[in-house]
Amino acid sequence: MEYNREISVSYGKIKFGTAGKQSLVGIKEFYPTYPKNAETWKTYTEDWAKKEWKHKSPKIVTLNQIHGDLIHQVSKNTFAEDGKSNFIWEGDGLYTELQNQLLVVRTADCVPVFLYSNKQPFVAMIHSGWKGTNLGITERMIERAIEIGYTQGDLYMEIGPYIQGSDYEVGIDVANFFSELGEEVCCPKGNEKFLLDVGLAIEKRVKEKFPSLGGIKNSHKNVYKSPLYFSHRAKEEGRNLNFILWES
Numbered sequence: 001m002e003y004n005r006e007i008s009v010s011y012g013k014i015k016f017g018t019a020g021k022q023s024l025v026g027i028k029e030f031y032p033t034y035p036k037n038a039e040t041w042k043t044y045t046e047d048w049a050k051k052e053w054k055h056k057s058p059k060i061v062t063l064n065q066i067h068g069d070l071i072h073q074v075s076k077n078t079f080a081e082d083g084k085s086n087f088i089w090e091g092d093g094l095y096t097e098l099q100n101q102l103l104v105v106r107t108a109d110c111v112p113v114f115l116y117s118n119k120q121p122f123v124a125m126i127h128s129g130w131k132g133t134n135l136g137i138t139e140r141m142i143e144r145a146i147e148i149g150y151t152q153g154d155l156y157m158e159i160g161p162y163i164q165g166s167d168y169e170v171g172i173d174v175a176n177f178f179s180e181l182g183e184e185v186c187c188p189k190g191n192e193k194f195l196l197d198v199g200l201a202i203e204k205r206v207k208e209k210f211p212s213l214g215g216i217k218n219s220h221k222n223v224y225k226s227p228l229y230f231s232h233r234a235k236e237e238g239r240n241l242n243f244i245l246w247e248s
Contacts, residue, residue: 001052002228002240003161003221009118012099016114016123016244018107018160019048020229024241026051034237038064038088045104045241058102058245064090065106065127069135071144074101092132093141095124096246104243108232109168109223111199112160112242113138117145118214119154125244130170130198134177138202139209152212160242161221161229165197168224168233181205 002020006013027047035041042062049060061074070091076098078087094103098121105112105127113126115138124141126132138157145155165187175194178186178201185204187195203218223229223240230238 003219005114005158007116007118007156009116011119011121012246012248014116014123014244015247016116016125016158017242018112018229019052019241019243020161020223021238022228023052024048024238034239038062041106041239042088048241049102049104053102056100056247058100058247060102060104061094061096062088062104062106063092063094063127064088065092066090067110067129067131068092069132069137069140071095071124071126071137071141074098074103092127093124093137094126095122095141095144097121099246099248102243102245104241106239107160107162107223107242108230108236108239109163111162111202112240113141113202114158114160114242114244115141115145116156116244116246117150117154118156120150121246122150122155123244123246125242127242128198128202130174130177130196133198133201133205136205138206142206142210142213152210153214155210155213156215157206157213157217159199159202159216159218161219161223161226161240162199163224163231163233164220164222165195165200167222168196168198170194170196
């Protein structure tokens with residue numbers, strides 16, 4: 001796995017990370033072209049997961065991602081209520097208090113945010129581009145966790161691979177949403193162009209709103225410059241699969 005983390009917590013073990021080009025090469029023969037819709041991305045993700053978890057069978061939950069701030073809870077009734085296993089929510093965030101649920105979002109420059117509790121069962125997976133970041137999807141997920149009983153100190157956040165600010169140029173229309181965070185996040189380049197670090201924007205906003213959070217890490221891995229990951233700005237069609245799982 002290109003980015004692979006395993007955390008021991010009071011209730012067992014959490015795995016999370018990012019599968020990039022090397023991890024996904026094994027299913028390339030079944031997908032001569034990359035999926036074009038959420039349904040095919042789901043089957044693509046399921047085929048990848050079968051290879052990664054050969055002796056286990058986590059339930060896989062993906063999204064029809066819309067660059068917004070909609071989040072969904074994966075509960076015992078999630079699939080029973082819908083009555084079909086191919087159900088796909090529209091949104092950009094997933095969370096669960098259940099074991100053996102593989103929550104997956106796709107990225108190709110945007111920021112994957114992993115969130116978990118170290119005291120009680122809770123894991124969350126977020127896809128946050130500049131639009132979702134501006135809408136505060138990560139803050140909304142943390143607020144949801146607090147609403148259902150977790151404290152700030154119980155919650156830990158990690159930011160996975162994404163395009164770093166040195167390579168993510170935006171116009172003044174986007175920069176206006178982030179300029180108040182300082183030039184470290186949104187740096188003027190001239191001619192109404194700016195370099196925007198979306199991951200750092202998430203990090204700074206979360207620290208400001210939730211100063212007592214248990215911990216925050218930023219991998220600072222640049223998908224644009226690394227041969228290990230897919231990058232939309234590098235004109236690649238593939239997507240990185242970002243996942244989190246309370247395994248045991």
